Amino acid sequence: MPLLTFADTQGQAHAVRFAEREEIRIGADEGWSNLTLPAALDVAPQHAIITRSAFNRLLMVIDLAGRATRVNQHPVVRLRVLRQGDTLQIGRCDLTVWEVQIRRLEAGDPVLGKKCPVSRRVFQVGMEVIACPGCGTVHERDSWFLIEHCAAGCDYPNRQVIMDTLPSWMLVERHLDQDSRLIELIENGKVLQDGKFCQAGQARDQVPFQRGQHAVYCPSCQTPFHLECFVTLPTCPVCQYDITGLINRSFGVQNGG
Ligand SMILES: [Zn+2]
Ligand SMILES: [Zn+2]
Ligand SMILES: [Zn+2]
Structure with a gap:
């Protein structure tokens, strides 16, 4: 599941996880934003939106503030694709994009007892899994790395994202x-x-x-x-x-x- 990580002005680490197909609105206006950042760090009230391309399922950032949004130091002109590990700068806030994450299953995880759609193995504590960033379907680690597209049919381009x-x-x-x-x-x-x-x-x-x-x-x-x-x-x-x-x-x- 896509994740943004960042440190606040006190150096405190934060992580924001977002659900599939949801867009993230980033700004200083608490009423509008899903992720509120301080206006003192040059964040506009309605600064940027992160969403997923309907065409290729990749993450994109849309700049609403005009020139105060950067990806890896490059200003975003209207919109730009976000890749794993990119640094997204909103005003003077640095966020890191984690599109795909491997996680090790712990006791109590809701997917325990369900099956990987590729290997058909039952998920157990200690197994490493990856949730499809496009639809959230959980796959065994190696299954996710073996397939060209998401096995749950959402067409997420696994191989392209791995190479990127x-x-x-x-x-x-x-x-x-x-x-x-x-x-x-x-x-x-x-x-x-x-x-x-x-x-x-x-x-x-x-x-x-x-x-x-x-x-x-x-x-x-x-x-x-x-x-x-x-x-x-x-x-x-x-x-x-x-x-x-x-x-x-x-x-x-x-x-x-
Ligand atoms: Zn999928
Ligand atoms: Zn080979
Ligand atoms: Zn070698």
């Missing part, structure tokens, strides 16, 4: 095509380029990389993997790089809901 969330210094090849060195190229029955194989050891790795797939390179040894293979591996099978740790840092593992 991985650190920008990682090499990601989106939608492999004939320009990629990973896929097999055959012309008139002659092999012009041998395809490369993902080293994850899954059934899909018996054949070389295919057009349209997404590839991610291990940050340490530069071995290419399918995106969905990489993000569900505990460590790189070639160099033992700690992939779970990387994913945990990128997706902010939290205990409880």
Whole structure:
């Protein structure tokens, strides 16, 4: 579930969680805002709205105040897509956007006893889960990372968001095509380029990389993997790089809901 975190003027940390499809109105006017911030920090009475695109389900901020809303230091001109880990500045308040969060189930969690729509496993205490940011449906961690779109049918673009969330210094090849060195190229029955194989050891790795797939390179040894293979591996099978740790840092593992 999307979350905004920020520190107030006293340095006190706050988190605002919002329900699916709800918009968040941010401003200094308490009657209008869902999230009220101090006018003394250059926050307009009706400053900005965070909502979700009906087209691609991504989070967007709409600036109502004119030039006093920034994302990662860049002024927002009317509207802008918000991504995981973005810093949203409302006047002089800094907020951090957490679109997707991994959480570890604790006793009393309302999803305990229900089933993941992908793996069909029953949720139990200690399991790591991700709630779909689009519709709230809870998935097992690896299930959420394996699927292209939300399995509950809301069409949330899991893979696109995963690629946007991985650190920008990682090499990601989106939608492999004939320009990629990973896929097999055959012309008139002659092999012009041998395809490369993902080293994850899954059934899909018996054949070389295919057009349209997404590839991610291990940050340490530069071995290419399918995106969905990489993000569900505990460590790189070639160099033992700690992939779970990387994913945990990128997706902010939290205990409880
Ligand atoms: Zn969904
Ligand atoms: Zn590696
Ligand atoms: Zn693979």
